[in-house]
Amino acid sequence: MWSQLRSWARGLTGRTAIESDMDAELRFHIEARAEDLLREHGGPGLTRDEALRQARLEFGAVDKAKEECRESRGVGTIESFVQDLKYGARVLRKNPGFTAVAVMTLALGIGANTAIFSLVDGILLRPLPFPQTEKLVDVTGTYPKGAFVAMRERVTSIEPAAYAEGHEFNLTGHSDPKRLTGTLVSAEFFSVLGAKPALGSTFLAGQDHAGQDNFVVLSDSLWQRRFGSDPSIIGHPISLEGVNRTVVGVMPADFRFPSAKTEVWIPLRNDPSDTHSYWAGDFLNIFGRLREGQTLPRARTEIRMFQAHVGELFPWPMPQSWNANISVVPLATGLVSDVRGRLVLLLGAVGLILLIACVNVANLALSRAATREKEIAVRTAMGAGRTRLVRQLLTESVLLAGIGGIVGVLLATEGLQILKIALPPDTPRLAEAHIDWRVMLFTGALAIVTGFLFGLAPALHASRTAIAESLGSASRGAAKSVSQALRGALATTEIALAVLLVIAAGLLIRSFWTVSHANLGFRVATTATARITPNEEFCSDAQRCISFYRELVQRIESHPGVNGAALINTLPLDGRIAKRSLEIEGHPPDSSAPLPLVWLNVVTPEYFSVMSMPISSGRTFSAQDETSAPVAVMSAATAHRLWPAADAVGHHFRFSGEQEWRTVVGVVPDTRAYSFSQNAPDLFDGVIYIPFTTKATMEQGGIPSDMTLTIDTRLDDRQVQEILRTTVAQLNPEVPASDVRSMTRVVADSVATPASTAWLFVAFAGVALLLGVIGIYGVLSFLVAKRTREIGIRMALGAQKRDVLWMVMREGLKYALIGISVGLVFALLATRLLASELYGVSPVDPLTFAFAAIVMGMVTMAACYIPTRRAMKTDPLIALRHE
């Protein structure tokens, strides 16, 4: 054992010394033998040189013996690996064309995988950046403040915390007013996460009770942009939504919970006396930290118990379905549950690309192996065994894959930046994705596996041929059928995989096209939008608020280039919704059945004309409605739902909590305001429009204070922004005009997720097609080159160009047809995985399948073109002289 280690160590450290020792020893042997031969048969018949020659002959293959010596000493593996590596590098350098194509192909495959893996790693795999992250859990389902407070008091297995995203606050008192995105959080939000502020402190227990909640924690980016990174801001009040809140802390730049959009964290305002806000206001997301000794299953059981009884606390009956399938899952899982499926899809797609790349390089290597037959035959004759040859060829493959991997990482670094832009910005943990040692490790492993994957078949094949062939007869005659069959199979696989990706991309694009070209029911082109958001407090005086808005709309309309302007509280496809329940005249509320729930749109009279919404029956609003009895317009489906038997116009309803009845004065067609397929969310009974008057009260009591301006104009966003900035500032310098976007932009943003998935798949399919073309081209070129002689003979015997054309095309067609058929079958089985990403198109959409088959067929034909033309130009005379 010891001697083995020593000999091994010596082998590693003094490699060159041992090599020269070995040379000297063998030389001594041969010379000694030669001297003996001279002594025995010496004389004029045998010269010294001849004796040496004979000694060498007797000895046999010196290199083979040396190789065996190295192996028997046990360092052969490492030593020969280094040797193989050097040899491989030399071979690759000598074939720059092959090397470049192979490296680029592999770099594309490995790079795409690295980029997507870095996303998967950052979003799905990496633990959350909090201490003892394994104890953080997510309570699926949402609860109003009252229910959360009850949970905090009763549940013992976890320490819960709550938050509500997407609140907005006007920051005033420093330069221009600014609309901030904030997250309402319970007092223990930061402490449960274990997040420490970069400056100051976070919230203390009890700071989420009404009256003790005038505090705020700032995000790092807001602190830098708005407060010039001034540390003395801690302890000072800032004016948010007209309320002074003391800045208690600034979070570090890498704290982005619940998402990177949050600019301020503001305590919940738990006020049991405000029944609406306490039991029906924000529905909060809940997470928590397992207490000492508690487990996830126990927390799950306890939360389910809690859920069974929490309904009794509500001042009104809660539906059975509310939070019915509540569970507790690890927080990291809960946060990203929406994106997991999509990321796995992307990973699958790039996996396919890598497979195609491997097949491609394997094909290239096979073609090249044919030209290397002589080299390999020489190496065999010099004493290289089959395993040795395979090892050498595999080392070369892995080296190639390694270079591909390095270039791939460079591509991936760029690719990740593009991905981060392409993916919707609200993708959770997107900012955490980056290329680091974990990703590098993955890439390294991937490169090695890739090297084996594409190297094994050609290596085994080449070494087998080497044994079968003798030096002289290599490469003469007809194409070798085995290697041609293998190459054909590889090309076919490539086409099949490419077809699969093209179909996936086709389905996603069709789905995306379907949704984005649906008739939305309102005008998208030449509509500009902007959020005009006075403080809530400003709008508590309804008359003042309405006057401000009316004046604003008039001034905007008077600008040249503006054809019309209107206001709405919740812009279509913007993600914001105002809910309101109502009571129909003649149908007294029944305590067992919930009241009809509608999406309440508060609009100015011009809204319908500015958005080009036609009227189905009755009328829209007019200036008179501001002073007359309250009126409403509803969508056709809503009218039908509430008054199934009759025309809704002329009927009455009232919103819960109000006394006055509203008259339905008109019906408008349904639009796709909530999503590309729905006018309102599932739980809703319809969509109602009411005029923006002092009676336009929302669920929480007051009139809406955050209206969106819609403008019919051909001016671009910049011009609109400029008009708005000056106009609003003249009217009220405290009011921000934010989120200036064309309606086209609003629509595009609402499909950002399916759009990004679709475009990524299109990119992947493009790469797959490109690689497929290279593959087919390679196989056919090789075929033509191999059969030049045969083609020459055929032509000499009278074959026409047409026959030659057919001969080559037939081969290409064969691969294409088999590949496309196999690809279509794969796709039939695989595209159902895409179902969740498809809207309005079946996963086995025949049109898309046919399209993919045609595209692939045309692309393969194009790939056949150059080799075919070369074959047709074959000159029989030259071909027959060939070799």
Place this chain on the structure above:
Amino acid sequence: MDKNMELLQGTLDMLILKAVSLGPLHGYGVLLRIQQISKERLEIQQGSLYPALYRLEHQGWIASEWGESENKRKAKYYRLTAAGKRRLLAETEKWNRMANLIAGILSTKPEEV
């Protein structure tokens, strides 16, 4: 009997150990010694001698050092180590047992069964 007999598989190591047990030898010397003892009746592939020497050295049964040959040239000499001595004894004993056994089987006559 043929003058030259092919070496039985796996016996070369044993012969090398025996050869160097009679005194340190260089590689060529090992070859000559085996041929001399066998009275030139064994054919040894010269190319396979050195891998065997390296293997035995790697296993610690023989050790090597550079010395001077009969005709004043630098040559690598192999000698048996203590472990090699034990190994040679064990191998010899095993071989004898096996040879007797096989010989016994082969010399069996029909009536003895």
